[in-house]
């Protein structure tokens with residue numbers, strides 16, 4: 022069946038779209054930031070909501086960057102309105118590590134970034150920390166074991182379009198995600214963080230996947246402003262790609278994605294696939 026909206030391929034983000042990673046990457050971001058934060062530290066009042074608010078500032082598609090930002094700036098703020106205002110300030114400063122450096126200084130950023138990364142990786146990788154990151158494992162369980170598929174291989178097949186995956190994961194992490202999903206993808210249909218040019222919000226990953234898929238009008242599905250901005254940059258580079266967002270209904274993420282031009286925002290990839298088959302009004 023041909024989808025009504027004229028898309029000829031799907032380019033999917035992995036985390037938050039194909040896999041629920043709230044109990045893996047989001048938790049690893051919070052816990053590693055907490056473990057490395059200097060006094061007064063990040064107490065129990067800090068939660069996944071603050072990590073998600075930080076991601077909305079843009080430029081934090083890399084969770085190690087997000088963890089360093091939270092570790093560094095969290096103790097200077099408080100969860101809730103103060104943190105939201107700080108995230109807004111980061112957003113206005115262009116988001117990502119650059120905005121954190123401008124607030125906290127280059128030296129502090131470098132220190133925090135170096136410190137959180139191995140803590141994060143050991144929490145996420147658990148007993149597989151060595152094969153994933155070359156680190157001696159310290160945990161009995163890895164948070165990656167908590168990841169849950171948000172869609173089945175059969176549902177992707179039923180969408181009736183060729184698809185590729187564009188993720189900020191390393192190649193090893195992406196392989197872990199594909200195993201969890203029960204998907205096998207030819208290597209040219211997977212773009213991960215193997216080179217700086219493939220980091221969102223750069224368009225290169227989308228352009229490479231469109232070419233591999235023979236697509237001229239793909240739909241990119243993502244859950245962050247960085248995914249959306251990749252699609253916008255690819256459109257500026259001449260690819261007629263459109264963007265649909267995945268975000269809970271009525272929340273700040275939905276508002277943000279719509280404000281930046283998402284064509285549709287739905288609470289799940291499943292709901293996006295349904296939207297895709299509806300006739301355009």
Ligand SMILES: [Mg+2]
Nearest residue numbers: 034036037244
């Ligand atoms: Mg994502």
